[in-house]
Amino acid sequence: MRVPLSWLHEYVDLPAEVTGRDVGEKLIRAGLEVETVEESDLTGPLVVGKVLTYDDEPQKNGKTIRWCSLDIGKDEPQWVVCGANNFEVGDLVVVVLPGAVLPGGFAISARKTYGHVSSGMICSSSELGLGDDGTHGIVVLEPGEAVPGDDAIELLALRDDVLDIAVTPDRGYCLSIRGVAREAATAYGVELKDPAGLRLTGSGQGGYPVRVDDAAACSVFVTRTVTGIDPKALSPRWMQKRLLASGMRPISIGVDITNYVMLELGQPIHGYDKARLSGEIVVRRATPGEKLMTLDDQTRELDAEDLLITDDSGPIGVAGVMGGASTEISDATADVVIEAAHFHPIVIARASRRHKLSSEASRRFEREVDPLLPRYAAQRVADLLVDLAGGTLEADETVVDTHALPEPTTIRADHSARVAGASITIEETLRHLRSVGCTVEPAPAGAVPAPLAAGVHAPATEVGGDDLLSVTPPSWRPDLHDPNDFAEEVIRLFGYDNVPSILPPAPGGQGLTVAQRRRRRVATALVGAGLTEVVSYPFTGAADFDAMGLPADDPRRTTVKLVNPLSDEEPSMQTMLLATLLRTAERNAGRGATDLAIFQTGLVFLPKGESKPAPLLPVEHRPSDAEIQTLNDALPDQPLHVGVVLTGSRTPTGWWGKGQPVSWADAVQLARTIASAVGVEPKVRNGEVAPWHPGRCAEFSVDGKVVGHAGELHPKVCQAFGLPARSSAVELDLEALITAGPSSIAAHPFSSYPVAKEDVALIVPADVAAAEVEAALAEGAGELLESVRLFDLYTGEQIGEGKKSLAFALRFRAADRTLKENEVADARQAAVQVAVDRFGAVQRVG
Amino acid sequence: MSGPNTDYDPVEVTPLHAEEVERTRDEALKAFTEAADLAALQDAKGTHLGEKSPIALANREIGALPPQARKEAGQRIGAARKAINEAFAGRLAVLEAEHEERMLATERVDATLPWHTPELGARHPLSLISEQVADVFTALGWDVAEGPEVEAEWLNFDALNFLPDHPARQMQDTFFVEPAGSGTVLRTHTSPVQARSMLTRKPPIYVVVPGRVFRTDELDATHTPVFYQVEGLVVDEGITLAHLKGTLDHFVVSMFGEGLEARLRPNFFPFTEPSAEVDLKCFVCRGASVGNPDRPCRTCGSEGWIEWGGCGVVNPRVLQACGIDTDRYSGFAFGMGLERTLMFRNGVEDMRDMVEGDVRFSRQFGMEI
Numbered sequence A: 001m002r003v004p005l006s007w008l009h010e011y012v013d014l015p016a017e018v019t020g021r022d023v024g025e026k027l028i029r030a031g032l033e034v035e036t037v038e039e040s041d042l043t044g045p046l047v048v049g050k051v052l053t054y055d056d057e058p059q060k061n062g063k064t065i066r067w068c069s070l071d072i073g074k075d076e077p078q079w080v081v082c083g084a085n086n087f088e089v090g091d092l093v094v095v096v097l098p099g100a101v102l103p104g105g106f107a108i109s110a111r112k113t114y115g116h117v118s119s120g121m122i123c124s125s126s127e128l129g130l131g132d133d134g135t136h137g138i139v140v141l142e143p144g145e146a147v148p149g150d151d152a153i154e155l156l157a158l159r160d161d162v163l164d165i166a167v168t169p170d171r172g173y174c175l176s177i178r179g180v181a182r183e184a185a186t187a188y189g190v191e192l193k194d195p196a197g198l199r200l201t202g203s204g205q206g207g208y209p210v211r212v213d214d215a216a217a218c219s220v221f222v223t224r225t226v227t228g229i230d231p232k233a234l235s236p237r238w239m240q241k242r243l244l245a246s247g248m249r250p251i252s253i254g255v256d257i258t259n260y261v262m263l264e265l266g267q268p269i270h271g272y273d274k275a276r277l278s279g280e281i282v283v284r285r286a287t288p289g290e291k292l293m294t295l296d297d298q299t300r301e302l303d304a305e306d307l308l309i310t311d312d313s314g315p316i317g318v319a320g321v322m323g324g325a326s327t328e329i330s331d332a333t334a335d336v337v338i339e340a341a342h343f344h345p346i347v348i349a350r351a352s353r354r355h356k357l358s359s360e361a362s363r364r365f366e367r368e369v370d371p372l373l374p375r376y377a378a379q380r381v382a383d384l385l386v387d388l389a390g391g392t393l394e395a396d397e398t399v400v401d402t403h404a405l406p407e408p409t410t411i412r413a414d415h416s417a418r419v420a421g422a423s424i425t426i427e428e429t430l431r432h433l434r435s436v437g438c439t440v441e442p443a444p445a446g447a448v449p450a451p452l453a454a455g456v457h458a459p460a461t462e463v464g465g466d467d468l469l470s471v472t473p474p475s476w477r478p479d480l481h482d483p484n485d486f487a488e489e490v491i492r493l494f495g496y497d498n499v500p501s502i503l504p505p506a507p508g509g510q511g512l513t514v515a516q517r518r519r520r521r522v523a524t525a526l527v528g529a530g531l532t533e534v535v536s537y538p539f540t541g542a543a544d545f546d547a548m549g550l551p552a553d554d555p556r557r558t559t560v561k562l563v564n565p566l567s568d569e570e571p572s573m574q575t576m577l578l579a580t581l582l583r584t585a586e587r588n589a590g591r592g593a594t595d596l597a598i599f600q601t602g603l604v605f606l607p608k609g610e611s612k613p614a615p616l617l618p619v620e621h622r623p624s625d626a627e628i629q630t631l632n633d634a635l636p637d638q639p640l641h642v643g644v645v646l647t648g649s650r651t652p653t654g655w656w657g658k659g660q661p662v663s664w665a666d667a668v669q670l671a672r673t674i675a676s677a678v679g680v681e682p683k684v685r686n687g688e689v690a691p692w693h694p695g696r697c698a699e700f701s702v703d704g705k706v707v708g709h710a711g712e713l714h715p716k717v718c719q720a721f722g723l724p725a726r727s728s729a730v731e732l733d734l735e736a737l738i739t740a741g742p743s744s745i746a747a748h749p750f751s752s753y754p755v756a757k758e759d760v761a762l763i764v765p766a767d768v769a770a771a772e773v774e775a776a777l778a779e780g781a782g783e784l785l786e787s788v789r790l791f792d793l794y795t796g797e798q799i800g801e802g803k804k805s806l807a808f809a810l811r812f813r814a815a816d817r818t819l820k821e822n823e824v825a826d827a828r829q830a831a832v833q834v835a836v837d838r839f840g841a842v843q844r845v846g
Numbered sequence B: 001m002s003g004p005n006t007d008y009d010p011v012e013v014t015p016l017h018a019e020e021v022e023r024t025r026d027e028a029l030k031a032f033t034e035a036a037d038l039a040a041l042q043d044a045k046g047t048h049l050g051e052k053s054p055i056a057l058a059n060r061e062i063g064a065l066p067p068q069a070r071k072e073a074g075q076r077i078g079a080a081r082k083a084i085n086e087a088f089a090g091r092l093a094v095l096e097a098e099h100e101e102r103m104l105a106t107e108r109v110d111a112t113l114p115w116h117t118p119e120l121g122a123r124h125p126l127s128l129i130s131e132q133v134a135d136v137f138t139a140l141g142w143d144v145a146e147g148p149e150v151e152a153e154w155l156n157f158d159a160l161n162f163l164p165d166h167p168a169r170q171m172q173d174t175f176f177v178e179p180a181g182s183g184t185v186l187r188t189h190t191s192p193v194q195a196r197s198m199l200t201r202k203p204p205i206y207v208v209v210p211g212r213v214f215r216t217d218e219l220d221a222t223h224t225p226v227f228y229q230v231e232g233l234v235v236d237e238g239i240t241l242a243h244l245k246g247t248l249d250h251f252v253v254s255m256f257g258e259g260l261e262a263r264l265r266p267n268f269f270p271f272t273e274p275s276a277e278v279d280l281k282c283f284v285c286r287g288a289s290v291g292n293p294d295r296p297c298r299t300c301g302s303e304g305w306i307e308w309g310g311c312g313v314v315n316p317r318v319l320q321a322c323g324i325d326t327d328r329y330s331g332f333a334f335g336m337g338l339e340r341t342l343m344f345r346n347g348v349e350d351m352r353d354m355v356e357g358d359v360r361f362s363r364q365f366g367m368e369i
């Protein structure tokens, strides 16, 4: 809502010198979101001039300029060059003189142009900050509107600050000068001259015939008729200026007046060309198949739920949203039927959404308009049509009104104080409630306070001796019904700044959960390993899956999809972090960061297969546990994953020698790091899954469940994402790892007896996993084994094709004695034997 | 080697002559002093303190003396030996020190050189600030609560008093999940976790909720469709707006420093009533820039206050939908955008830097914000 300060002044007795910024500040404190205050930077001299002479002078560039002399109320004429030609000798124009500054900071000086010295210029509407008036020329004033030399700033009210207010949904009444004026009056503690305080001249009957078939959707419908207007009449400049300042284009006298009254009072008005109406106006729901061409020249299919204004010809408007083209006011309209109605907010909200049509009218109806306004608004429009367009107002008036005004609410007199935790007296409470327009009376005997939430549960009755108030909200505040709604009004006027600040003591908490602590540890461990955490959007699509080489039937292609994605190429929520993390790596690589070590933690979204929609449960009481379960059942699984991408060099080349390129082993090691950061020792075996290199991928599992993979990316994947060859990656189900972590760890005593070290080299088939051989040794060595570690890997001629040699260091130790040589030798042999039996391993000697 | 000799004349035993002992001693001292390095010193030690050194030979002769002469000769030889040993030890210490000094000098490196092990990486500042917020509130005894990002519409809206046809619901720019009518959305705020907390916990409830949320905004310098919020909820007996103010003041001080405070401005949110915007006293100028064109403040735009988030007393309708007894309990809630917090707190100028995953953005913070 854009509010010119001059318009506020008309209805609120603000201090004369007050600026838009001052008013804005006050309104912010009262709870209006004043987003900007446009302060005029215009300074004079800016005067009215009368055109004395002009010469058209064609220029080489094809333009024709006018060299004009003007009477600006001085002895000598003022000479200026003008590029426009929409004026004649004798016209009154607006002349800016050297020394002035026009809106936007344009300083004016006498300057040489087109062979003349131009001492100022004649102004157009947009140069004056009035917006484009559609003339493509300069402003020509009405004859007699002023005399040469008059101050044009004052005449046109050019220096007017404009407040731009974002009106919150509960404050629909502030989508009007009337509503903002009311807030300003309260804020300054001055009287409001209610712009709706008009004398009604209508008879209340006999107006244009109207039948309302759906009183719930349309509770008030008022018409007035004005005949014989001059459709060619121009809206007065002050009206045009206010419309422009409020963001609306002047169109024609009839339309401008209805818009003006809507802005002023907040009541949307529709004007019909009476000559184009046929028969009774009927307000009803649409029947399937009906169509309407709206004012924007679009033909719209109507829905059975749409509320329509119709006449004998069929639909002539979607109620409260947009009128039809067939009955609109044109520049030939002489007789106007004015409609001012009250529509149910939900009916309008749905229609507006259905037709994707948000109009100035629908925005107001959606937030509910004061149901008492229609007669006054119709009167105001009619009065203006009479005054400005020379029409005649008929006394006959149609008034259909079935609107029920709000019932009083019973609240505790100290409710506001109790909500605020502040000492707000009952006197203050009454004063503030009344200043927002409420009627407040003592509650009748036997009244009980209204429940805090208007649901099913019983109101508190322990209040007893407390004073109870019976509060009726004003007609323009349909948002006020619950006790807390009234408390808010009282507390905001009492002043949030006057509420004390008290830190509430919470009962003892237990700190972060185990899972929360473990997540932090994983991140810290990865940062310690040199990785940088990044964030990325979770949106993905087929292109990402293709780039990752996922087979057509890969379950990870089955996704949670969005109805309205940002991009049609990325309609899905990620099923794996790498889908988006690889794009992040790609972006970094594109920006020159080819040696990259990044990680991300985040949810992935795994559809549950067949799931029922989540119901919209009632809100009047807590849903049952079974109902809550249906909500959760409708959601996809959303486990927390961690992803890592490594590209380029893991360690750089430097003065110490050659660096290490990233390899599959770095990725696998980081996966191990992640697992050990949460206290889990996962089982590792060779895996084969996209997007990894089929021969360079480790599969991690915990308790028999696969929790992720690590290794080198498939060469095609590196290529598809523009990453260096041999880039590597990890993706693990962090949630599963965290869950598998120990609840607590028992300390074991450790032996102080000497260690016995034995090395074992085993030749095994090349496809046997080292981890399996290690496990076999550990199994065979028995409880004397303290540790086993692979320290060498050899493939080559000496051991033959298809084989590899694995060398392990075994350490033996007993808890209670020094081991004897034969004990160690036996244990070693037992270890080797398991490997021999299981893999056909051959001990390598020498 | 001569054996014991009972009529031995001590005067005849040359090595035991006083002047001979002194000469032996002086020669040794001279040799040690002249030893230029540790090897020469070791040589001289062999010559002058070894088994065949004159002083060792002299010592052995003592036994051959008549008992009455032994004491005097013993003392003389002992004193000389002591002097020689001390001279050796003294010289050894000097030469060892010289040697070490030379060795350390030759081993000098340029310790400013880089090394090849990976440097410490970096957390994303959004994670760091989430954790900092969580720590502030866990220190107060609150829990950190979490919830899903694909959320039931009922929990995201209805339970929070965003009714289906209310304009506030339309203003949320919601991503809907297929199929249309699935009743699920990408959560538009962290507030469904409020509802979840009330549905699953019993009062008193003190929870803080950091999390990622979604709105259908296009990415630009100040908007992103995916962003982070942190939200707080308290439900307890006798909770008032004053408790909300006290909590926000504490939060402001914890995040931005002593002496700062929060300010509330009336506003509207469906899930709170009364509702307010939270402003934070500018932690840079502390208000000194207001009306002071000579000291403009970029952080607050010389307003003295910075818009930070929204808050309010929990609407009893929300408590009711979540099964909290409104006669007994009341609550408050607040929420802030973490991107926005980083923007003004750490001077991040462009939202895109925060969400594009450029490592340079995270790396400038490291593990601290």
Ligand SMILES: [Zn+2]
Pocket: B282, B283, B284, B285, B286, B287, B289, B297, B298, B299, B300, B301, B302, B303, B304, B305
């Ligand atoms: Zn500041």
